[in-house]
Amino acid sequence: MTxxxxxxxxxxxxxxRRWGRWxxxxxxxxxxxxxxxxxxxxxxxxVLGLGIVxxxxxxxGWAIVFVGLGILATEFExxxxxxxxxxxxxxxxMEWFHRQGKFVQILGGVLTALIVAVTLWLLxxxxxxxxxxxxxxxxxxSPIGVGD
Numbered sequence: 058m059t060x061x062x063x064x065x066x067x068x069x070x071x072x073x074r075r076w077g078r079w080x081x082x083x084x085x086x087x088x089x090x091x092x093x094x095x096x097x098x099x100x101x102x103x104v105l106g107l108g109i110v111x112x113x114x115x116x117x118g119w120a121i122v123f124v125g126l127g128i129l130a131t132e133f134e135x136x137x138x139x140x141x142x143x144x145x146x147x148x149x150x151m152e153w154f155h156r157q158g159k160f161v162q163i164l165g166g167v168l169t170a171l172i173v174a175v176t177l178w179l180l181x182x183x184x185x186x187x188x189x190x191x192x193x194x195x196x197x198x199s200p201i202g203v204g205d
Contacts, residue, residue, distance in 0.1 A: 091092070094132050101129035113172040124153060 076092060083090050105125030105189050111118035129136035154165065181199040 097128060097132045101125050101132075104128055113176070115167055115173075 063075050083093060102125070105122060105128075108121030108123070109140055110119055111121055123140065123144065126140040128139045154162065174183075178197070179199055179201055184197040184199060187193060187197045
């Protein structure tokens with residue numbers, strides 16, 4: 058299997074082949090494979106959860122979600138299907154959003170900013186940052202008592 062006309066194999070292809078051989082050897086040890094799958098599941102779910110929390114914030118929220126699903130997809134068929142579905146839906150929603158007029162795009166930005174502000178307020182970050190610059194209003198305090 059070559060990647061170009063020179064007959065050489067790419068580093069990526071060689072890495073995938075080595076990984077595949079390692080996984081095949083791991084399957085021969087059921088207890089080790091079970092432990093490995095649990096670790097992959099825990100790490101993948103943690104990354105996925107972090108990504109979901111980060112979605113409304115500026116930055117790579119969706120990328121983190123896809124990385125978490127990608128980690129899970131290395132071991133779980135349901136995650137492979139969900140990853141393919143999520144990518145397809147994300148692409149369609151982004152295509153739709155970019156076709157909309159400026160009003161809808163601005164409204165999307167305002168709603169995102171509102172979600173960020175509310176979660177920062179609930180987590181006590183507004184009160185904390187206000188105190189850093191000498192602003193201490195009672196309404197900045199988190200209503201759920203976080204950060205007090």
